[in-house]
Amino acid sequence: MARRIRRVDITDRARVVLRRMIEQHGAVLFHQSGGYRDGNSPRCLPIRQARIGSADMLLGSLPWHTEFWVSAEQYERWKHTHLTLDVVECGGRATEDTHFVVRTRLLTDEEAAALADGGPPRTGADRLA
Template sequence: MPDKVSLGKVSATPAAKTFLAEIIADHGPVLFHQSGGCCDGSSPMCYSQGDFIVGENDVWLGDIGETPVYISASQYQAWKHTDLIIDVVPGRGGMFSLDNEKRFLTRSTICATPSANGRD
């Protein structure tokens, strides 16, 4: 994974943390990549760490426990004034995402500054 500085702009609800622990127990270490697609725009995709290659243009938002969370640079530009909260709701996850039966969903809150460390 790229050597980048976490922006500390992501958290998770207790329900999402519990569901994430279940997925890790079944699949080992995972990562999230915030979808930028037309159909899954608010869905953080959950992948086994060896199954998704983080690109040079991906932005590391932070970690949920031991699980890193990334977003594409172009989508980060649109969402840089928000803090993302990973939640879980009923339904199926994205096409290649590991979540099943329940799915992860990104909620957001507007923050006062673009990031905790002053980066845009």
């Protein structure tokens, strides 16, 4: 059986932190706009507070139906990239002294072809329809 090609994965450490956040705050999603203020850190937002724009792109889903969204601009930069959501220690700046970060690598030719065969990613406009 062939493995499913994913554009976004999560480390075991980040999975533990994500689960804890969901237990404490309810369903969340990740969004990374790529704006100058965001740096390399995705924002983790409660679903109730998340504002997904119609041009935003869904990169993938993580455990517990947690979606990872990026701006259209960021998607253009990352469309050939695989992301792994991780956490790093940050000395008390975020929940439980950790901060979500993304680690990136280029997609292999096989991964890129499989993702292209699946059609374009869902957009925020699709989410609202």
